Amino acid sequence: MVELKNVDVHFKDGGGVDALNGINIRIDDGEFVFIIGDSGAGKSTLLKLLTREILPTSGRVFVNGYNLAKIKNKKIPYFRRSIGMIFQDFRLIPDLNVYENVAFVLRVTNRPKREIRHRVPYVLNLVKLADRAKMFPDKLSGGEMQRVAIARAFASNPGLIIADEPTANIDPALSYDIVKLLKEINKCGTTVIMVTHEHSLVEYFGGRIISLKAGDVVFDDYIGGTAEDE
Amino acid sequence: MNNFSYLIRQGIKSVWRNRFMSFAGFCVLTVSMLLVGLSGLIMIDCEIILQNVSEQNEISVYLNDDADIDAVGEEIKASSLTASVRYISPEDGLKQMVENYEEQKVLFDNLPYNPVPPTYMVTIKDLDRLKDASASFAQIDGVYKVNAPMDFAGFIRDLRTAFTIVGLVLIIALGTVSVIVIANTTRLSVFARRKEIAIMRVVGATNLFVKTPFFVEGMFIGLISGVASWGITKLIYERLYEMIYTNFREWTALGITNILPFSTVNWYLLGAYCVLGALLGAIGTVVSTGKYLKV
Numbered sequence: 001m002v003e004l005k006n007v008d009v010h011f012k013d014g015g016g017v018d019a020l021n022g023i024n025i026r027i028d029d030g031e032f033v034f035i036i037g038d039s040g041a042g043k044s045t046l047l048k049l050l051t052r053e054i055l056p057t058s059g060r061v062f063v064n065g066y067n068l069a070k071i072k073n074k075k076i077p078y079f080r081r082s083i084g085m086i087f088q089d090f091r092l093i094p095d096l097n098v099y100e101n102v103a104f105v106l107r108v109t110n111r112p113k114r115e116i117r118h119r120v121p122y123v124l125n126l127v128k129l130a131d132r133a134k135m136f137p138d139k140l141s142g143g144e145m146q147r148v149a150i151a152r153a154f155a156s157n158p159g160l161i162i163a164d165e166p167t168a169n170i171d172p173a174l175s176y177d178i179v180k181l182l183k184e185i186n187k188c189g190t191t192v193i194m195v196t197h198e199h200s201l202v203e204y205f206g207g208r209i210i211s212l213k214a215g216d217v218v219f220d221d222y223i224g225g226t227a228e229d230e
Numbered sequence: 231m232n233n234f235s236y237l238i239r240q241g242i243k244s245v246w247r248n249r250f251m252s253f254a255g256f257c258v259l260t261v262s263m264l265l266v267g268l269s270g271l272i273m274i275d276c277e278i279i280l281q282n283v284s285e286q287n288e289i290s291v292y293l294n295d296d297a298d299i300d301a302v303g304e305e306i307k308a309s310s311l312t313a314s315v316r317y318i319s320p321e322d323g324l325k326q327m328v329e330n331y332e333e334q335k336v337l338f339d340n341l342p343y344n345p346v347p348p349t350y351m352v353t354i355k356d357l358d359r360l361k362d363a364s365a366s367f368a369q370i371d372g373v374y375k376v377n378a379p380m381d382f383a384g385f386i387r388d389l390r391t392a393f394t395i396v397g398l399v400l401i402i403a404l405g406t407v408s409v410i411v412i413a414n415t416t417r418l419s420v421f422a423r424r425k426e427i428a429i430m431r432v433v434g435a436t437n438l439f440v441k442t443p444f445f446v447e448g449m450f451i452g453l454i455s456g457v458a459s460w461g462i463t464k465l466i467y468e469r470l471y472e473m474i475y476t477n478f479r480e481w482t483a484l485g486i487t488n489i490l491p492f493s494t495v496n497w498y499l500l501g502a503y504c505v506l507g508a509l510l511g512a513i514g515t516v517v518s519t520g521k522y523l524k525v
Contacts, residue, residue, distance in 0.1 A: 051432070074437075081434035093426050107233050108435040156433070 002027040007059035019045040037212035084153030084161040088168035092137040099133040123151040143174035241446020251415040259455035262404030269397035275489040276390035290377040291350040297372030311363040412514025452511025456503035
């Protein structure tokens with residue numbers, strides 16, 4: 001579960017900027033939520049709060065049972081293991097092949113070798129990249145790289161996946177496949193928070209939409225998607 | 231830790247990935263440790279020689295052929311600096327000389343006369359007053375020459391002081407340089423792996439997991455440098471030992487050939503070099519990861 005209570009974020013740099021103004025958001029386990037908003041709306045600040053890269057100026061942030069305002073520094077890595085991150089620039093390690101990129105997360109979290117041998121082929125199969133396991137990132141298309149990133153985020157079976165504009169750097173036609181993949185993962189019970197600029201995607205898939213504008217939540221409700229009509 | 235071998239591999243891979251900086255670190259560490267190690271060995275040798283000289287704090291007082299041997303002996307005994315006196319007649323002196331130079335025995339076969347003067351071997355109470363004693367005995371009527379090992383002792387003492395100072399300066403200066411170079415190597419390594427580190431942070435790697443490969447890298451360079459320093463020290467010192475042993479055999483009495491053979495310190499030195507190298511490597515890594523790796 002993700003819960004933000006009266007969260008303010010104020011940056012002192014640049015003469016002082018109010019990035020978030022007392023927002024309240026609650027996302028229950030198993031939900032799929034789109035977060036939309038223009039540049040400067042506070043989306044990135046929200047994501048940084050959720051991954052404990054920054055602290056709120058005031059208010060409380062709870063993610064997967066952790067109170068992020070009070071979490072000790074040495075506990076942060078363990079908290080981060082409970083979430084999977086997907087970035088618009090994929091952030092794959094260039095000198096590791098697809099298999100190793102996915103296995104990397106499991107190695108970092110000190111998972112047993114046997115689990116790595118079972119889990120990595122499973123998630124690669126899920127994102128339909130089993131046949132690309134030995135390829136290096138520079139030989140993959142944008143869509144394929146993002147699927148590797150999704151596999152990596154899902155490899156440790158986190159309770160929450162946060163996708164930061166995962167379709168921004170790929171072919172628009174493939175964007176739908178990426179969201180469908182995230183929806184599939186969501187069906188397994190994983191909460192998915194996806195930040196996006198692409199209104200067409202949101203309109204197509206529908207569901208819960210949180211819209212931010214100048215640091216305020218201006219819309220938080222469910223909409224029907226056109227995909228449901230198909 | 232399941233991934234310990236993975237982290238070790240990553241550290242060693244990093245050495246190759248940053249091979250130019252690693253090589254620079256290796257060279258600086260090797261030269262530093264080599265100079266420190268050689269200075270240390272020479273300091274130990276100086277100490278051994280000094281010890282030998284101290285043990286032989288005897289002054290040879292040579293008399294004129296016509297000197298009143300007993301009178302001179304009484305005067306030496308009466309000195310407050312004297313601990314004991316031993317008389318060596320010219321005949322016994324020659325006999326001892328022949329024994330000392332047995333390999334050149336033939337030189338003494340047909341001597342027209344005995345060149346060894348009547349001699350008093352005087353042990354003095356305080357080695358630091360060697361010079362005073364020597365001057366005082368030289369004043370005695372009938373004394374032809376006084377031989378004291380003070381010049382040699384002074385030279386060795388100065389040598390030991392010089393090597394102690396040089397050794398300490400080297401330890402501080404080159405140790406600092408080594409740490410800086412290793413820190414830079416690690417910094418480059420951190421830079422080269424910044425994407426990987428960022429991903430590690432995001433997926434929940436602990437500080438230990440992120441930092442261990444850098445430690446391994448620093449310590450690995452240090453260990454290799456330690457082994458190289460040991461090899462070069464062995465090469466240089468053994469040549470030096472051989473040279474001293476061959477060319478200064480006649481100085482046996484002063485203990486110069488008692489200097490440390492390399493075989494007695496061989497493994498200790500290898501261990502010390504490896505520990506020092508790994509330590510310097512680790513310190514360099516700590517400096518760098520502390521500064522540039524905010525996990």
